[in-house]
Amino acid sequence: MQLTISNLLPVYFEKSRTQTSEVWGKEIVWQKGELIKIVAPSGSGKSSLINFLYGMRKDFDGAIRYDQQDIRNMNPEQLAPLRKDHVSIVFQDLRLFPHQTVAENLEIKRQLNPFHSPEKVLEMTERLGIGTKMNSLAKTCSYGEQQRVAIIRALLQPFDFLLLDEPFSHLDDRNSQNAMQLILEEAKARNASIVLADLERIEFFPYTRLFHL
Amino acid sequence: MAVSFKPIQPLLQTGTNAASRWFSYIGLGVGVLLLLCSIQMFINIQQLLKEGSIRKNGFDYISITKSVTNETMGQPEKNLFSQVELDELKAQPFIEDVSPLLPNDFRVKLSAGSVLAFSTDMFLETLDNDFIDTLPPSFTWQEGQYNIPIILSSDFFEIYNVFAPGQGLPQISRETAMGIPVQIICEGNGLTETFTGKIVAFSDRVNSVLVPKNFLLWSNKTFGKGANVQASRVFVKTKDANNTELLKFVDQKNYKLNKDKTLLGRNKMVIQGIFSGLGIFGLLVVLLALMLFSFYLQLVIARSKDSLQLLLTLGYSPSWLSRNVARIFVPVYIVVVIAALAFTQLMQWSFHHFVMYDREELSTPLHWVTLLTAVVLIVLSIITNHRLVRSLLNKLHTN
Structure with missing residues (x-):
């Protein structure tokens, strides 16, 4: 699968943005397996971009295509299999079910299209240091713990593209690197591409392409 | 492996507003009961009054005469049937044939x-x-x-x-x-x-x-x-001497019928009127109950909005989700309608046994039309429920 971005610009951005940005207003093709880093200072439209790529919002000009399929023309019924089988995401605001336990949060995602066994899920949580939190309600976990749950949840399905929106904002360096390592391994196992958008350069992400938003 | 709804169900806040939910269940039950009872009684009356005439x-075959009143006395032409009047009688859809005496x-x-x-x-x-x-x-x-x-x-x-x-x-x-x-x-x-x-x-x-x-x-x-x-008496041949249309026509023309044969028909007109009214009332109650239920459903979905939205974001398909959300309420509909059907059967049995003393024209088991109505009601409520959930979920998605 390849991801094509053509002349993309949020409708609420001025045209002049296209002159300074390496993404807005450009023609870009991302292939499976590429590690893409998008450096985006506050207000440059980082979350907008991730939301556009995941089909959450359509208030943009230009086009986003997964292979030949224009995401703008996809109805909710067509978006579901794209999200279930091809594109996974870690939101900046995490979006867990607050009243469900960590285990339930993970299972709701896993059962949709299981890539890992429940045992493997447990192993992943232990690796990121939240193994003991499985039976805690998500809302009682710290932001850092919730962020790790959101990361693991994104890794439980098959995907060609993994969209990460400030995935380590609540984690210390050691936990961030730990999580990054897991993400890289999982992407490699699927020969998938990672699109990581963050405020600044993250040194431990071995990107193959770099864009300034 | 099929996706299970079990981990999803707790995300729906169905427990909220239990009172409104129970009101709508009871309302639905009462409405369906009224409707089914009315239909069954309507059929009972039809069956009872089919008999009792030669x-x-x-x-x-019934004879019709003109009413001789003080005004028409001594004017035979006013009390006799003209050819025009005979033709008019013959033209009525509920009259098969006419023969003057x-x-x-x-x-x-x-x-x-x-x-x-x-x-x-x-x-x-x-x-x-x-x-x-x-x-x-x-x-x-x-x-x-x-x-x-x-x-x-x-x-x-x-x-x-x-x-x-x-x-x-x-x-x-x-x-x-x-x-x-x-x-x-x-x-x-x-x-x-x-x-x-x-x-x-x-x-x-x-x-x-x-x-x-x-x-x-x-x-x-x-x-x-x-x-x-000219004849002062006319015999008409009709499928049903108790046909309410026939009686209305005769009344309107100020004709006279031999009474005993149509007495049942006149009662039938009144009783059927009552049960039609009751049936319409039942239908209204069913509609009201379904409306109340749809409000309850909207409330459930509004309260669970964040969770449902997140499920769609995670890749759950809207049609799968709406099917499963709607399915939660299917047993409720079935139980409510079957309970109403059981009460209707009880009513029919009591009516047949205690009021009609097991008359042969009636049957204790419910008429198939009543059963069919119950099935149609179940199917209708399931379909409307499913469509409502789907449209509510689609709205969530576009928000």
């Missing part, structure tokens, strides 16, 4: 001859053969024939047997009466002719003395005044 070939237009005297010292002025009438309930093959006449076959009303015969002893006359059996030849003396236009009449049958339907049509037409021409003879 039928031939599946048709009812044509009377004699001359003087007729009846005497038992030498057998009994009995003589009276009387009348003769004729009716199309098709309208006569007891029609023997001998009921024919040819010009020149002096024997006239007669069909006598059973009621008239009974009346004779009632007054005969007081008059010093013998009471006679039907068989004897059919064996006694009577003299029919026709007078008019200066002619007098004596015929021999013989009773060939008794009629329960026609209160008259019937002779073959061609005889009466001939004798009216021979002895009558020559005027066009």
Whole structure:
């Protein structure tokens, strides 16, 4: 699968943005397996971009295509299999079910299209240091713990593209690197591409392409 | 592996507003019960009133006369049926056929001859053969024939047997009466002719003395005044003498029917009206309950909005989700309708057993139309419920 971005610009951005940005207003093709880093200072439209790529919002000009399929023309019924089988995401605001336990949060995602066994899920949580939190309600976990749950949840399905929106904002360096390592391994196992958008350069992400938003 | 709804179900806040949920369940149950009971009673009435009238070939035959009032007294033309009126009767969709009872237009005297010292002025009438309930093959006449076959009303015969002893006359059996030849003396236009009449049958339907049509037409021409003879009585052939349309038409025309045959029909009109009203009321209650339920459903979905939205974001398909959310309520609908159906069955059993004393026209098991209505109600509520959930979820997605 390849991801094509053509002349993309949020409708609420001025045209002049296209002159300074390496993404807005450009023609870009991302292939499976590429590690893409998008450096985006506050207000440059980082979350907008991730939301556009995941089909959450359509208030943009230009086009986003997964292979030949224009995401703008996809109805909710067509978006579901794209999200279930091809594109996974870690939101900046995490979006867990607050009243469900960590285990339930993970299972709701896993059962949709299981890539890992429940045992493997447990192993992943232990690796990121939240193994003991499985039976805690998500809302009682710290932001850092919730962020790790959101990361693991994104890794439980098959995907060609993994969209990460400030995935380590609540984690210390050691936990961030730990999580990054897991993400890289999982992407490699699927020969998938990672699109990581963050405020600044993250040194431990071995990107193959770099864009300034 | 199929996706399981089990981990999803707790995300729906169905427990909230239990009161409104139970109100809608009860409302739905009461509405469905009213509707089913009304339909069943409607059918019961139809079945009960199908019987109770004299039928031939599946048709009812009833006589219609005009009401003689103080205003129309002495104006025979107002009390007789004109050809236009006969045609109008015939044109009604609920009337299959019409036959006027044509009377004699001359003087007729009846005497038992030498057998009994009995003589009276009387009348003769004729009716199309098709309208006569007891029609023997001998009921024919040819010009020149002096024997006239007669069909006598059973009621008239009974009346004779009632007054005969007081008059010093013998009471006679039907068989004897059919064996006694009577003299029919026709007078008019200066002619007098004596015929021999013989009773060939008794009629329960026609209160008259019937002779073959061609005889009466001939004798009216021979002895009558020559005027066009009009009938004051008309027999109509109808599928159902208790047809409410027929009764309405007759009332509107100010005609008179023989009452006992249509008494049931008049009651039927009132009772059916009551049950139609009750049925409509039941339908309204069902609609109200479904509306209340849809509000409850909207509330559940609004309260679970964040969770449902997140599920769609995670890649759950809207149609799968709406199907499964709607499915939660399917057992509720089925239980409610089946409970109402059980109560309706109980009502039917009590009605049949205690009110109708197990009459054969009715059956204790519910009529298939009632059962079908219950099934249709279940299917309808499931479909509307599913569509409502899907449209609510689609709205979530576009928000």
